[in-house]
Amino acid sequence: MIIGIDLGGTKILTAVADKNGKVIASVKVDTQAKLGPKKVIDNLKKSVTLALDKANIPLSRISCIGVGAPGPIIGDGTIVSPPNLPGWKKVDIKKLLEKMFRKRVVVENDANAAALAELMFGAGKHAKNLLYITISTGIGGGIIINRKIYRGSFGIAGEIGHMNVLIDGPRCKCGNRGCLEAVASGPSIARFAGKNDALAVEISARKGDKRSLEAIGQAAKHIGTTVGSVNNLLDLDMIVIGGGVANMGDLLFKPIRKWASKCAMSITRKHLKIVPAKLKTNVGVMGAIAICLKGSPDEARRAKSGDE
């Protein structure tokens, strides 16, 4: 049996699952991020105890604990200053949880874990090379190469939200200008449409509101052009798009596909496949389960030494 933990800025989602990724029980507790790392770790521990109780399974039957965490992960499992966990400079959460539970612990960036979850349990079951994008408050991504998470040379690959799409474009939260996130995230769409959030834009757009349709169309143009370009570079089996904004469905996917196809080379166009994520709000916890099932210590060691 496996425990998957989705460590978010406001909630901790913890599930007990079997070796096939089937969830037996899951619980949700407040992260209480403002109270600092110690309190958050206490809440992690509490969530594990609660989930085991709910599943009626003793800790002794657990073989691995997977954690999907925001921000970059250094080394095997050190969380470094994630934007939505204030006060976390460098916390070796892997070591902490290993000591606490005496179990194998696997820690992964949440977007990478989500990409693996879509590969193993979601839209990408038959894919070899896949890009996962999440569009919500920000735009993040995870890359799967040869059915494995691709972390890059320094563990920070996948930042599709900070690819430049508009030279000298609007300022992004990261400090640069014209990033995809700055023109196509939920808040960017809402701002352009003069609404409070992306959901309000969607509702107006479905009623035919011109400005809302335009806001969605513009975001889709940038997302589509970016994924079409990335597909020319990486020649992927598929691009999976999730996150709150992706719930708009065809309103967003139709123009995304149009622009991606426009920018794809003719030789790649016929292979271009852009699909909505299958896993919804549970993608985080399924990602945490996926990294346990996939990321055996041997595999990790091989990947590290570069001779896989």
Place this chain on the structure above:
Amino acid sequence: MIIGIDLGGTKILTAVADKNGKVIASVKVDTQAKLGPKKVIDNLKKSVTLALDKANIPLSRISCIGVGAPGPIIGDGTIVSPPNLPGWKKVDIKKLLEKMFRKRVVVENDANAAALAELMFGAGKHAKNLLYITISTGIGGGIIINRKIYRGSFGIAGEIGHMNVLIDGPRCKCGNRGCLEAVASGPSIARFAGKNDALAVEISARKGDKRSLEAIGQAAKHIGTTVGSVNNLLDLDMIVIGGGVANMGDLLFKPIRKWASKCAMSITRKHLKIVPAKLKTNVGVMGAIAICLKGSPDEARRAKSGDE
């Protein structure tokens, strides 16, 4: 001993090398591409015989023949309609050469082979993940992941020249608009500067000609922004830039680095490394040698089945 063949649109460069990639002898013959595939294959054969003679080495001592060829390679070694080899629809050059010489033959797209050559013999000796870009008449690329050529799901990865950099930008030879190649290739730079070719632009720029400097600056802005963006996505050890236009040196690399750094996220900026290719006109033949040394049949088989 190994034979490396750089099959170009105008010249065939063939070299005999030892197991360390040291070239013993090399010859150059005309491709005569206009006379069709049969004549080209004859010329390939002639070049091999000439190179062996020059090296004073019998065919019996050759263990592998590597071929770097333009355009996409299907399966193990079928060349498909490369733009600069007219009349080649589908030619299984691997089978042809295997029958002709009774040796192991490895065929690879030339940009991929060049990327591997830079990794093994050039600027990327210590890199694990690397992007190679060639800027000349067109803009091509090859991606190295985990010290291996990354071919993508359908064998056509690496087309950085056809990433979109300017929405609704100038028409590209590929039919789309605003590709990197359409704004930053040698001919694009020359056109912008009102000169015959990129070399003429360089000479004028070194004399202080404003329009030439502007043309180079504009190309560098797009190249820099693209590689900075790609580095945010792929988190590479280094980006190696070669091809005729890269011979401009710092005139081109300084603004490329400036714009790449501007577009890199702060966490990736410190790792960003953009270097000129070390191999010059012999990069093609060194690539053909590299694929022989690296691409053992077992490796290829494993990569194909997806379980490497």
